[in-house]
Amino acid sequence: MLADDSNNDEKCRTRRLEITDKNKGFIELLRQLTVCDSVSDKEFEDRFRELACEGDDHVICVVEENETGKIIATGSVFIEKKFIRKCGKVGHIEDVVVDANARGMQLGKKIIEFLTEHARSMGCYKVILDCSAENRVFYEKCGFKEKEIQMVKYFP
Amino acid sequence: MLADDSNNDEKCRTRRLEITDKNKGFIELLRQLTVCDSVSDKEFEDRFRELACEGDDHVICVVEENETGKIIATGSVFIEKKFIRKCGKVGHIEDVVVDANARGMQLGKKIIEFLTEHARSMGCYKVILDCSAENRVFYEKCGFKEKEIQMVKYFP
Numbered sequence: 152m153l154a155d156d157s158n159n160d161e162k163c164r165t166r167r168l169e170i171t172d173k174n175k176g177f178i179e180l181l182r183q184l185t186v187c188d189s190v191s192d193k194e195f196e197d198r199f200r201e202l203a204c205e206g207d208d209h210v211i212c213v214v215e216e217n218e219t220g221k222i223i224a225t226g227s228v229f230i231e232k233k234f235i236r237k238c239g240k241v242g243h244i245e246d247v248v249v250d251a252n253a254r255g256m257q258l259g260k261k262i263i264e265f266l267t268e269h270a271r272s273m274g275c276y277k278v279i280l281d282c283s284a285e286n287r288v289f290y291e292k293c294g295f296k297e298k299e300i301q302m303v304k305y306f307p
Numbered sequence: 308m309l310a311d312d313s314n315n316d317e318k319c320r321t322r323r324l325e326i327t328d329k330n331k332g333f334i335e336l337l338r339q340l341t342v343c344d345s346v347s348d349k350e351f352e353d354r355f356r357e358l359a360c361e362g363d364d365h366v367i368c369v370v371e372e373n374e375t376g377k378i379i380a381t382g383s384v385f386i387e388k389k390f391i392r393k394c395g396k397v398g399h400i401e402d403v404v405v406d407a408n409a410r411g412m413q414l415g416k417k418i419i420e421f422l423t424e425h426a427r428s429m430g431c432y433k434v435i436l437d438c439s440a441e442n443r444v445f446y447e448k449c450g451f452k453e454k455e456i457q458m459v460k461y462f463p
Contacts, residue, residue, distance in 0.1 A: 233402065
């Protein structure tokens with residue numbers, strides 16, 4: 152993991168998701184990313200506990216703004232265990248979003264660094280993510296390279 | 308899951324990976340996909356048991372040829388739990404490969420159907436995968452559509 156001092160500064164704190172973060176705007180933030188309907192407290196807590204059971208294999212990172220106590224950026228990474236690459240592991244980054252009012256503070260980079268460093272510390276040989284073509288340059292600045300194409304099938 | 312009769316015919320049987328499949332050419336098959344160094348029996352069994360702990364959240368599908376008892380196709384799917392989409396779930400398909408000597412038997416399609424159906428049965432709202440541009444047409448025939456681009460960062 153990153154050293155504590157690189158995760159924190161005067162303005163904000165980068166840390167793992169906590170069960171109280173639903174009251175700090177976490178769901179509203181995700182709504183800026185995609186469809187994210189209202190989630191009841193129970194639904195949130197149930198999902199939080201399910202993910203907690205996965206321990207370090209599924210980590211959600213958030214940035215909390217010190218002044219307001221609001222969650223202003225988030226992203227997740229989960230660790231896939233494979234047989235290839237000598238039973239290697241791969242980190243999958245998902246659901247990265249920065250609050251529209253908090254752009255320009257390098258929070259996206261902070262999230263990606265936190266998640267990437269977690270994957271590395273878990274022994275992954277690579278970390279991957281899917282993004283729109285317009286976000287490619289941002290991820291290139293984070294040290295990623297374009298590789299394949301993503302295919303999707305939605306269920307009715 | 309698919310009905311049993313659609314998973315089996317005179318020539319081969321589609322089923323989940325079993326711990327004895329290391330002796331049926333499973334690792335050699337993966338080697339046709341990418342770097343897959345030798346894996347000791349213990350390494351294989353340890354990884355097999357780790358994945359077994361994930362239960363239906365991580366399934367590896369294989370096609371066994373009846374005549375030879377060899378594994379001639381494989382693919383995996385794991386279920387990611389999210390907060391978006393009303394605490395929705397997404398299936399991630401990985402490591403799909405068909406033995407070079409068994410092409411033209413629609414085994415790739417059989418594997419994708421098995422994994423896709425598993426994701427659907429687990430309540431996923433979509434299933435995704437990354438592939439090379441040259442495999443796009445195959446996945447389109449399986450009902451997938453191109454969506455985003457995959458970015459990767461390898462660790463030294």
